[in-house]
Amino acid sequence: MTSGDSTTSSDAARFLLRYPLSRIGGLPEDLPVTVWDGVGDRPSSEDLTGIGFFVVPYGSTDAAVALLDRMPSLRVVQSLSAGIADLAHHIPPDVVLCNGRGVHDASTAELAVSLTLASLRGIPNLVRAQAGEEWQTGFRHELADRTVLLARTAPRRPGARVLRTGRICCLARRSWSSPFR
Incomplete structure (x- = not known):
């Protein structure tokens, strides 16, 4: 996790992304983001509490699934793969799961x-x-x-x-x- 790219805001949904906004482009600079690459240190419980949108790091589905229960504000999970069978049965019923069809x-x-x-x-x-x-x-x-x-x-x-x-x-x-x- 890169703490320098983490912005906290209690009234806005936060995003858990693999890359900092500076590497993605096209997104608002003030977007509240926590960065986690799926391999390194996992975000803290405090960081995960406000996450509303989670982009699962490619190839890190198992590590990502372990975090889902720690994100009570989660509303959307975005997979970067077209196939989501390995992820679908872990998603809470009130959370929208989006596949990555067409991304590649x-x-x-x-x-x-x-x-x-x-x-x-x-x-x-x-x-x-x-x-x-x-x-x-x-x-x-x-x-x-x-x-x-x-x-x-x-x-x-x-x-x-x-x-x-x-x-x-x-x-x-x-x-x-x-x-x-």
């Missing part, structure tokens, strides 16, 4: 593009060759001048029927036409 969409898409490019360019083989102190030359495949289809599966909503298994977000083909034809 952009980073997952970036990873998919990066791995596709790395694979086409032979990066895994080059890394293995480097470890063996070999210099591999040659031509590698590239993404340019290829047809690319980016597809995203339809998000599932509670109570909604999934009418399609996928949705095309972008279909692009790089082409060139001579202006002299």
Whole structure:
């Protein structure tokens, strides 16, 4: 816990976050926050008493569950994972549990593009060759001048029927036409 980032206010719900506001951005500077990374020293009972909104540190569900009984003002628990089964049965009935569906969409898409490019360019083989102190030359495949289809599966909503298994977000083909034809 970082005590320098903890603000106390008896009339406002406090937030228990993994990072100080200076690392998050986009939130009011005077937001009453207690910081806990899910691994270090746990917040004091005094700090936990006023917590109304708790963002569970990613990968620290077990440690977070141990704190729930010590937060009598708790109204909302935000998971950073889409799956909340390991957390759901620990949440008191008067507390709202929010999942993190969509939180990782952009980073997952970036990873998919990066791995596709790395694979086409032979990066895994080059890394293995480097470890063996070999210099591999040659031509590698590239993404340019290829047809690319980016597809995203339809998000599932509670109570909604999934009418399609996928949705095309972008279909692009790089082409060139001579202006002299």
